Amino acid sequence: MTDVGVAVLERVQSGVPGLDVILGGGFLKGGLYIIQGPPGTGKTTLGNQICFNHVAHANRAVFVTLLAEYHARMMQHLSVMKFFDASKIPDQLSYLNGLAALHETGLRGFVSLLRKEVTSRRASVLVIDGLVTARRLAPDEQAFNEFIHDLQAVAIAAGCTVFILTSSRSDVIEPEHTMVDGIVELADELAGWAAESSLQVVKFRGSGFLRGRHAYKITSGGVVVHPRIEALLSRPSRPDQGGDGDGRVVSGLEQLDTMLGGGLPEASTTMVMGPSGTGKTTLGLEFLAACTDTTPGLLFGFYETPKRIDAKAAGVCPALRNLIDSAVVEVLWQPPTDDLLDAYGERLLQAVKRRKVKRLFIDGLGAFQSAAAGSGSDRIGMFLTALMNEMRILGVTTVYTLEVPDIMGPSIRTSIGDLSSLAENLILMRFVEAGSQLHRLISILKVRDSQFDQSLHEYETSSQGLIIRPNSESAQAIMLGVPIVAQRERNSGPARTGRRR
Amino acid sequence: MGIVLVVDDEYGVADLIEAILTDEGHRVLKAPNGRQGLELLTKEQFDLVFLDYMMPVMDGSMMLRVIEGHPELKRIPVVMMSSMPEDNVAERCSGHVAFMRKPFSINEVIKLAMRFIPSSTE
Numbered sequence: 001m002t003d004v005g006v007a008v009l010e011r012v013q014s015g016v017p018g019l020d021v022i023l024g025g026g027f028l029k030g031g032l033y034i035i036q037g038p039p040g041t042g043k044t045t046l047g048n049q050i051c052f053n054h055v056a057h058a059n060r061a062v063f064v065t066l067l068a069e070y071h072a073r074m075m076q077h078l079s080v081m082k083f084f085d086a087s088k089i090p091d092q093l094s095y096l097n098g099l100a101a102l103h104e105t106g107l108r109g110f111v112s113l114l115r116k117e118v119t120s121r122r123a124s125v126l127v128i129d130g131l132v133t134a135r136r137l138a139p140d141e142q143a144f145n146e147f148i149h150d151l152q153a154v155a156i157a158a159g160c161t162v163f164i165l166t167s168s169r170s171d172v173i174e175p176e177h178t179m180v181d182g183i184v185e186l187a188d189e190l191a192g193w194a195a196e197s198s199l200q201v202v203k204f205r206g207s208g209f210l211r212g213r214h215a216y217k218i219t220s221g222g223v224v225v226h227p228r229i230e231a232l233l234s235r236p237s238r239p240d241q242g243g244d245g246d247g248r249v250v251s252g253l254e255q256l257d258t259m260l261g262g263g264l265p266e267a268s269t270t271m272v273m274g275p276s277g278t279g280k281t282t283l284g285l286e287f288l289a290a291c292t293d294t295t296p297g298l299l300f301g302f303y304e305t306p307k308r309i310d311a312k313a314a315g316v317c318p319a320l321r322n323l324i325d326s327a328v329v330e331v332l333w334q335p336p337t338d339d340l341l342d343a344y345g346e347r348l349l350q351a352v353k354r355r356k357v358k359r360l361f362i363d364g365l366g367a368f369q370s371a372a373a374g375s376g377s378d379r380i381g382m383f384l385t386a387l388m389n390e391m392r393i394l395g396v397t398t399v400y401t402l403e404v405p406d407i408m409g410p411s412i413r414t415s416i417g418d419l420s421s422l423a424e425n426l427i428l429m430r431f432v433e434a435g436s437q438l439h440r441l442i443s444i445l446k447v448r449d450s451q452f453d454q455s456l457h458e459y460e461t462s463s464q465g466l467i468i469r470p471n472s473e474s475a476q477a478i479m480l481g482v483p484i485v486a487q488r489e490r491n492s493g494p495a496r497t498g499r500r501r
Numbered sequence: 502m503g504i505v506l507v508v509d510d511e512y513g514v515a516d517l518i519e520a521i522l523t524d525e526g527h528r529v530l531k532a533p534n535g536r537q538g539l540e541l542l543t544k545e546q547f548d549l550v551f552l553d554y555m556m557p558v559m560d561g562s563m564m565l566r567v568i569e570g571h572p573e574l575k576r577i578p579v580v581m582m583s584s585m586p587e588d589n590v591a592e593r594c595s596g597h598v599a600f601m602r603k604p605f606s607i608n609e610v611i612k613l614a615m616r617f618i619p620s621s622t623e
Contacts, residue, residue: 064557065511068513070511070513070514070584070603070604071511071555071584071603072514072584072603072604073604074584075584075585075603076584076604086585086586086589087589089555089585089589090554090555090560090585090589090590094555094560095555095584096510096555096556096557097510097511097512097556097557098510098557099510099511099512100510100512100533100534101510101533101534101557101558104533113557113558116557116558117557
């Protein structure tokens with residue numbers, strides 16, 4: 001019996017990183033699309049990029065300009081782009097100026113010219129740059145609408161996917177918006193002193209697509225779009241199998257495992273909160289030091305370079321250094337000011353999937369938050385929720401650090417709301433002053449579906465790593481202001497318990 | 502002074518060459534594609550042709566082939582123009598006498614006119 005389900009429409013991939021994902025696989029063959037945005041947003045770059053990517057696969061394309069911009073100048077600008085390939089011009093990719101034809105023969109004559117050029121050059125992609133000129137030269141609205149209609153006919157008849165580049169604004173509904181098969185809008189906005197570019201598919205007939213805005217950058221490789229992580233992962237990449245996450249995994253610190261009630265729940269997310277200097281990163285390194293060949297790890301960090309991590313590991317966690325050397329643990333560092341929120345998310349997801357990472361340590365959740373600064377206050381929560389859901393589905397046990405502003409005292413303030421959705425387990429590390437001494441205390445605030453040790457424990461960071469005292473007596477003494485008890489105990493008390501090996 | 506034909510689909514380019522050569526005392530006619538260029542070639546005695554490579558309707562290589570095959574027109578020197586390097590167009594444009602890469606300078610246009618229109622040097 002033949003499949004009488006939904007027909008699969010043939011796609012033309014743009015080849016623009018991220019865009020085809022947003023479009024569900026690419027533009028539809030023979031469709032008529034508008035790419036619009038203000039000057040400087042990269043419409044011409046995008047149009048050319050689509051052409052060069054198309055001809056790179058033995059296809060042919062035509063780029064027709066209706067603007068005053070000279071092809072020679074455009075070529076100069078394009079020649080520095082990685083996608084530019086002079087050898088494809090003119091045999092596979094032709095650059096034509098249609099202004100003369102438009103002036104002399106009007107819109108009808110211009111469409112006729114396009115049809116002939118597309119047919120004779122066997123082009124399967126046509127880009128028309130400068131719709132505003134055609135609109136200006138149209139005798140009336142009716143003639144312009146007929147022009148768009150005729151273009152659609154050319155696209156269908158020739159099996160040629162047509163892109164019209166224009167500076168139209170999305171808040172003004174033009175007749176052509178209702179006639180074309182899709183609209184891709186580029187925008188540029190200031191976020192403080194920085195400019196942020198975003199792409200939105202406003203309309204896309206015949207296919208689902210990732211709605212909403214997606215950040216993009218224009219790089220030496222052309223336009224690179226980063227699909228919004230929460231849109232991309234609105235449904236996790238695979239169904240939750242259940243069962244996998246019922247076990248426990250070691251945290252890397254024996255005493256911490258005891259406090260957690262038997263280790264970290266497998267495939268859970270753990271937030272380690274505390275002010276700077278409390279040893280959050282060291283705890284994360286201990287977590288990674290428990291990686292094995294079958295449970296590879298990833299350190300995704302923002303503030304400490306690989307060299308500093310290496311030095312730190314050599315000091316407090318030599319086993320981790322060996323694991324890094326043998327590629328059981330990968331260290332991925334990115335400057336916190338360097339990139340877009342979704343670019344970070346994309347890189348993290350790729351790194352996790354590439355090596356089938358099972359133990360992930362994200363050092364510095366605040367960097368995600370900074371990168372999200374221009375995206376609206378509620379963005380970071382949704383972004384992290386989507387990302388962490390995906391990690392759970394992939395069976396990744398995640399530990400991440402969040403720096404809190406208060407250095408001392410009992411209060412905890414974070415800049416991210418609704419922590420419960422982001423972390424199934426919460427660990428708090430803090431400083432406490434008692435007498436003239438500065439002490440560090442660690443406590444568990446929450447463990448997924450589990451009982452845990454609710455008492456405070458004193459700990460030390462030393463050249464041997466993080467050492468947590470096995471009972472809460474010293475912490476209790478510190479909180480009561482009698483640290484001398486703790487001191488005495490430290491001198492003659494029970495053996496210290498450190499990392500699990 | 503000579504008569505020059507500029508064949509280019511980019512108005513701006515054709516207008517610029519026209520302005521430069523008119524200032525030098527030449528008469529310039531323009532066409533937006535090869536087909537219209539050939540029509541003009543049969544109506545005037547041209548001394549030089551500036552011919553763009555990529556154009557709609559009839560491109561530069563096709564027009565050059567027609568010129569080369571014509572007993573009278575083939576005496577007219579043709580300067581091929583393109584924003585691509587000469588290597589990209591050389592294979593299909595063996596009959597041209599010179600190549601001018603876009604974007605070009607005013608002096609390049611003047612020098613080419615002086616080279617192929619004898620009276621320009623006087």
